[in-house]
Amino acid sequence: MTYRPTLSDVAKMAGVSVATASRALSNPDLVAESTRTAVRDAANSCGYQINLVARSLRKQRTNSILVLIPEIDNQFYPTIIKGLEQRAHNLGYSMILGLTSNNLLRENSYLEIVNSRRADGMIVLDGGLDNLIERGIKFNVPTVQVLECLGGESLPTVRIDDRQVAALVVEHLVGLGHRRIAHISGSSNSLVATERIAGFQHAMAAAGCHVHSELIVNGGYTHDGGAAAMLRLLDMNEPPTAVFCANDASAMGAIRACRTRGLRVPQDVSIVGVDDIDEAATNDPPLTTIHQPRYEIGVMAMDLLAGLIETSNWKQKPVLVPINLIERGSTAPPRH
Amino acid sequence: MTYRPTLSDVAKMAGVSVATASRALSNPDLVAESTRTAVRDAANSCGYQINLVARSLRKQRTNSILVLIPEIDNQFYPTIIKGLEQRAHNLGYSMILGLTSNNLLRENSYLEIVNSRRADGMIVLDGGLDNLIERGIKFNVPTVQVLECLGGESLPTVRIDDRQVAALVVEHLVGLGHRRIAHISGSSNSLVATERIAGFQHAMAAAGCHVHSELIVNGGYTHDGGAAAMLRLLDMNEPPTAVFCANDASAMGAIRACRTRGLRVPQDVSIVGVDDIDEAATNDPPLTTIHQPRYEIGVMAMDLLAGLIETSNWKQKPVLVPINLIERGSTAPPRH
């Protein structure tokens, strides 16, 4: 470990005070050109690197932000993280990434980090964190919630309109001629899931289609859950001709289940997903789905948080990210 | 923004000095039981939270580490990140995540972070960073390189034996009866790719199989690159009966290419990948591949770095993570 020169060393070398050395390096306009170059030369010659921890203590700013997500080893979150990271980097922030696994202990210990001022704010994608959001408010750390928004309107929010998700899907399927449409929903403790259920019921009613309650089955957002839910739907006396799945993973599971029963997608059953993960396009058949612009969601969330940190106020309305339905090969008109 | 109590406030409330308050909270054994409880009560009653930035400045330790990866929105890195994060969290470190996109500007600006002592060390999964590794050494920041290791033996390393990868694959295919085996390699500027090529040639020679140079084609680690490479192989006068692909993505591309030529996998051509990403198991056909324990790689890298930060020395040998071949449905004996 070699000796690390400090600002005071640089100042001595350049023959100025530390105050002037600081200004020359961090606020060049404030000093004369000659001192500016003298200080810079001194800094370069000794390999000076600012100590950001010291600056942070003095300025009461860490320039880092905490991002809390439930899991990373799936197809959904990484692209959001990419958007978050790239925007953070462009804005001069570092991103501390915390994986919670929806685990209370982890959530709490990450909350302590942010409460201990190691980060200037946080972005929460982990909807399971009622308690966390509550505490986040309590300590007044700038916080943005994304997609799964249990904090409701009380917190700055970036999300999509989950009722519109359902509306777009129903519109597409009804447009193809389907009337008997089922919904494989997400986990019941998820706000997003209940919104999509409500949106589904509303859109079906608006289209004049009746929704038997047994046509809504929980698929838990997973491949296997979707497959199991699909089998239950196929076991009904009058199975649906089309299924709106709450995400792509459960939609792919549903397709697999259809195959095991000898049914073809889309000829015998139409299947729609939500998310538009990469696999949706390469799936066999390619999946008709709702596209969520995940990268942009990350970018917008980071922008919102950065603004919040600077100004500490926000226009009390959620940022709604636009979505659209992508028609691929898993939907078709019903058989006669 | 409400007022945040400091240690000095707590000390006043408890009627002790800040020194004693600090000890009571951070080093309880050093104070009398009565003062310990008095200080703790005071801290609780005013909602004291330590300022970690101040502690960091004093202790010259940030308890955070920088992780540099080239990309995150694929199937490979997220599970490694999960291993890194969970181990870091258990060891009391925060993980700053930097995505470089193999972009020199980004790499350099992240290097500045670590050089500015915002992190105690770094883990580099981005093999493109000759210059970065060089500078990392120069400033003597504890650094661990993972998988794509351009720093060679000069830096602490966690990786797999890429020659063994090739050996396992060749052994499997030769065992099935294949003699004319091709290799769809990775990007030519990747050390991992050249090691796998060398390992392939060596293993083939050891098995008494001749390798025409045109049987080694660059697939760039991508789905499309793998498909294009496969088409070139199939256009040969005497196409291979089996192909060792440098990763799963290019293997899946190769399978797709076979289909477009009306060839079945594994009946007409055997295909082997490397990585064992999630999709490998659900692919059609399920992919025979080399399993890399990505989660464990992350854990081991973080352990190595933490040890390095504590003791600043390491046993000069790379940590080689064990691998194994998983036989699935994309390989079979050659046709007669």
Added chain:
DNA sequence: CTGAAAGCGCTTACAG
């Protein structure tokens, strides 16, 4: 344009 001084909020030898 520049410097002396205070201070960000902790921890840790050093004395007692």
Added chain:
DNA sequence: CTGAAAGCGCTTACAG
């Protein structure tokens, strides 16, 4: 077991 003091390495009013 406890306190006074120094100090980690910066930045920023305040004077001049």
